[in-house]
Amino acid sequence: MLTEDKLLGSIEAGGTKFVCAVAGDDFNIIDQETFKTTNPAETMGKTIAFFQKFNVASIGIGSFGPIGIKENRPDYGFITKTPKVGWSDFDFVGSLKAAINVPVFFTTDVNSSAYGEYQFGGVPKEETLVYFTIGTGVGAGVIQGGSFVGGRSHPEMGHILLRKHPDDINFPGVCRFHGDCLEGLASGPSLAARTGIKGEDIADDDPVWEIIAYYLAQAAWSATLDFRPDKIIFGGSVSSRPGLLAKTRQQFKLMNNDYLTVPALDDYIVHPAIENNGSATYGDFALAMFALRNAEKSDERA
Amino acid sequence: MLTEDKLLGSIEAGGTKFVCAVAGDDFNIIDQETFKTTNPAETMGKTIAFFQKFNVASIGIGSFGPIGIKENRPDYGFITKTPKVGWSDFDFVGSLKAAINVPVFFTTDVNSSAYGEYQFGGVPKEETLVYFTIGTGVGAGVIQGGSFVGGRSHPEMGHILLRKHPDDINFPGVCRFHGDCLEGLASGPSLAARTGIKGEDIADDDPVWEIIAYYLAQAAWSATLDFRPDKIIFGGSVSSRPGLLAKTRQQFKLMNNDYLTVPALDDYIVHPAIENNGSATYGDFALAMFALRNAEKSDERA
Numbered sequence: 001m002l003t004e005d006k007l008l009g010s011i012e013a014g015g016t017k018f019v020c021a022v023a024g025d026d027f028n029i030i031d032q033e034t035f036k037t038t039n040p041a042e043t044m045g046k047t048i049a050f051f052q053k054f055n056v057a058s059i060g061i062g063s064f065g066p067i068g069i070k071e072n073r074p075d076y077g078f079i080t081k082t083p084k085v086g087w088s089d090f091d092f093v094g095s096l097k098a099a100i101n102v103p104v105f106f107t108t109d110v111n112s113s114a115y116g117e118y119q120f121g122g123v124p125k126e127e128t129l130v131y132f133t134i135g136t137g138v139g140a141g142v143i144q145g146g147s148f149v150g151g152r153s154h155p156e157m158g159h160i161l162l163r164k165h166p167d168d169i170n171f172p173g174v175c176r177f178h179g180d181c182l183e184g185l186a187s188g189p190s191l192a193a194r195t196g197i198k199g200e201d202i203a204d205d206d207p208v209w210e211i212i213a214y215y216l217a218q219a220a221w222s223a224t225l226d227f228r229p230d231k232i233i234f235g236g237s238v239s240s241r242p243g244l245l246a247k248t249r250q251q252f253k254l255m256n257n258d259y260l261t262v263p264a265l266d267d268y269i270v271h272p273a274i275e276n277n278g279s280a281t282y283g284d285f286a287l288a289m290f291a292l293r294n295a296e297k298s299d300e301r302a
Numbered sequence: 303m304l305t306e307d308k309l310l311g312s313i314e315a316g317g318t319k320f321v322c323a324v325a326g327d328d329f330n331i332i333d334q335e336t337f338k339t340t341n342p343a344e345t346m347g348k349t350i351a352f353f354q355k356f357n358v359a360s361i362g363i364g365s366f367g368p369i370g371i372k373e374n375r376p377d378y379g380f381i382t383k384t385p386k387v388g389w390s391d392f393d394f395v396g397s398l399k400a401a402i403n404v405p406v407f408f409t410t411d412v413n414s415s416a417y418g419e420y421q422f423g424g425v426p427k428e429e430t431l432v433y434f435t436i437g438t439g440v441g442a443g444v445i446q447g448g449s450f451v452g453g454r455s456h457p458e459m460g461h462i463l464l465r466k467h468p469d470d471i472n473f474p475g476v477c478r479f480h481g482d483c484l485e486g487l488a489s490g491p492s493l494a495a496r497t498g499i500k501g502e503d504i505a506d507d508d509p510v511w512e513i514i515a516y517y518l519a520q521a522a523w524s525a526t527l528d529f530r531p532d533k534i535i536f537g538g539s540v541s542s543r544p545g546l547l548a549k550t551r552q553q554f555k556l557m558n559n560d561y562l563t564v565p566a567l568d569d570y571i572v573h574p575a576i577e578n579n580g581s582a583t584y585g586d587f588a589l590a591m592f593a594l595r596n597a598e599k600s601d602e603r604a
Contacts, residue, residue: 066562081561128453142528144453149529151430151446156527156562161520163463177561218463225462226528228454259383259479260368260458 002057002292009051009059009102010284013092014109015084015136018043019281020050027120027285030054039086040095048099058103058292060284062112063092064137069107069154077106083176103295105287107141108154109133109280113272114141115148116283117233121273127230130223131272131279132157134216135236138183142227149227158183162218165211168194186215188238199238209244216244217251220269224262231263235272235279245269304359304594311353311361311404312586315394316411317386317438320345321583322352329422329587332356341388342397350401360405360594362586364414365394366439371409371456379408385478405597407589409443410456411435411582415574416443417450418585419535423575429532432525433574433581434459436518437538440485444529451529460485464520467513470496488517490540506544515546519553522571526564533565537574537581547571 002008002025012019014037021032033050037043051059066082068075077093093106107115114131123129128144138158142149149155159181164171173184174193184190191199195208202208216239220232234245249265262268272279304310304327314321316339323334335352339345353361368384370377379395395408409417416433425431430446440460444451451457461483466473475486476495486492493501497510504510518541522534536547551567564570574581 144451145449147447149446149451151532152530152564155530159561160524160527161465161557163465177559178557222462222524222528225458225460226451226524228452228457230453255463255480257479259461262454 002289005055006057007054008285008288008292009054009056010281010288011047011059011061011063011096012109012112012280012284013037013061013063015064015082018047020047021281021284022051022054022056023285025289027282029281032281037084040090044092044095048096051100056100056102058105058288058295059096059100060105060107060112060287060289060291061092061096062107062109062280062284062287065108065139065154066156067092067106067108067154069111069150070152073152103288103291105284105291107148107287108139110139111141111148111154112281112283112287113235113279114143114233114283115286116274116279116281117272118143118146118283119286120282121233121279123231123273128227129231129233130227130229131233131235132216132219132223132239133236134186134188134234134238136188138187138236140219140223142223142229144227144229157219157223158187160219160222162215165214167207168211182215182219186212186219186238191238204242209241210247212238212241213244213247214251216248217255220248220252221255224256224260231267232269233272233279234269235277239271245271304591307357308359309356310587310590310594311356311358312583312590313349313361313363313365313398314411314414314582314586315339315363315365317366317384320349322349323583323586324353324356324358325587327591329584331583334583339386342392346394346397350398353402358402358404360407360590360597361398361402362407362409362414362589362591362593363394363398364409364411364582364586364589367410367441367456368458369394369408369410369456371413371452372454375454405590405593407586407593409450409589410441412441413443413450413456414583414585414589415537415581416445416535416585417588418576418581418583419574420445420448420585421588422584423535423581425533425575430529431533431535432529432531433535433537434518434521434525434541435538436488436490436536436540438490440489440538442521442525444525444531446529446531459521459525460489462521462524464517467516469509470513484517484521488514488521488540493540501540511543511546512549514540514543515549516553518546518550519557522550522554523557526558526562533569534571535574535581536571537579541573547573 007022010021140157173180175184309324442459475482477486
């Protein structure tokens with residue numbers, strides 16, 4: 001258990017920014033710092049300096065990926081093969097623990113967000129949920145029976161293949177590995193590549209949103225068939241566009257064609273319950289608590 | 303535990319035939335009967351008559367779907383919405399138990415097959431595996447950590463959307479719900495619909511197999527991204543075509559484009575280890591044993 005003078009830590013390690021935070025056992029944020037993701041040395045230096053100001057009991061980390069999350073594998077704790085310069089094969093957990101040797105839970109940013117929504121989003125504990133982030137990158141985390149889905153590693157649903165929208169046939173997509181996979185077609189950078197306008201400056205009534213909705217509906221349809229979840233949550237900057245999820249639900253309904261019984265679509269394809277992109281940070285705190293309890297159990301057995 | 307005079311039962315309930323079998327606790331088949339799937343009354347009558355010849359301790363059922371597999375839901379034990387005449391909303395488990403009141407485990411045929419391969423296919427117990435059947439219908443079962451993946455119900459991966467092969471653009475597919483989903487494009491009936499020749503009579507070097515391989519590779523790619531399994535098994539009559547999985551592996555390699563590290567493809571995209579389509583029957587026996595142990599545990603608690 002968390003003793004009175006100790007705090008839980010969260011690292012939301014994104015490809016563009018890091019958010020570090022600490023909380024007590026009521027999970028209320030006591031302090032928080034956001035900085036740009038630059039090279040590993042500088043970024044980890046700032047991260048370590050933040051946590052050294054506090055008496056931290058354990059840290060939950062939700063990182064951009066791909067990463068190694070299986071403790072029995074040699075790449076555990078590493079950022080593995082990323083196009084982000086300097087970060088490939090970087091020992092994230094090792095670098096952190098060399099300075100701050102506390103129990104950590106290391107997972108993907110989307111797994112952290114899924115866990116935050118699962119623990120604090122008013123979701124019944126027996127429910128299965130899928131959390132997609134649609135932003136600079138695209139990914140998903142899945143929780144069933146309180147555990148993350150994923151065998152050898154974490155899901156990589158950002159790279160599923162899609163059927164192209166008829167008005168998008170000639171767009172090659174922006175994924176450097178697969179061109180027009182989900183991430184290649186629905187991420188923030190795909191909007192700018194198609195329109196020449198930055199995603200946030202595109203009008204709400206631009207026809208590109210119908211195209212994006214068609215792709216998000218395919219992501220939701222795929223998740224429905226794979227996991228039969230109770231809820232599919234779309235977070236990330238692209239998903240927050242007003243009206244986009246309503247369009248996504250319409251397309252999803254056409255795809256299902258009354259084949260599967262799913263919850264009412266307004267309760268099924270939803271925005272995060274936790275506001276201000278807070279799902280990952282709260283998920284990290286809960287995972288930090290989980291790591292702390294596990295470490296205490298190991299100590300008791302030893 | 304199974305006492306010496308009692309047997310485990312298996313019902314492999316397919317859309318075209320039922321296979322009923324019994325085995326001792328060494329899982330060797332003692333007797334087996336196969337009959338055509340006609341209407342529920344006749345088919346269940348034959349099923350019950352078979353098991354009444356033996357002293358059965360418990361029965362594992364792997365059924366065609368969609369079915370209700372969650373014990374806390376009102377549709378548990380039912381075949382739900384199927385195009386198969388007479389079988390929609392049929393109370394499979396209730397009808398069986400009214401005659402033979404033993405513990406049962408009710409799941410999909412593909413979950414049974416996945417479980418058979420997991421228990422008896424030489425798979426290490428910590429591995430995650432996906433079992434696809436590509437036959438009259440198309441579906442998949444997934445096991446992670448020894449449990450089935452699936453929240454509200456079982457996966458329905460037969461209905462994922464695919465990217466069409468350039469030589470298959472004008473084929474509308476045969477799925478009555480979705481046209482050209484995976485089942486619509488890669489099932490046995492799709493072969494006859496495309497070529498006018500029954501699937502089993504099409505030559506091994508017919509170009510249609512390149513098209514099917516492209517779709518199976520998409521199924522494998524989707525399963526890889528969703529579940530990060532250690533093994534993807536393709537069973538069913540279509541999958542057994544010589545050379546088809548080799549073509550599938552080639553297409554899969556192109557799709558991955560070295561993005562994810564997966565096992566050597568010859569060990570990753572494979573045929574069932576259990577021969578003669580036996581995976582489901584052996585899985586049913588293991589699930590029957592599981593149901594028996596669960597019932598005994600409940601008795602002990604009561």
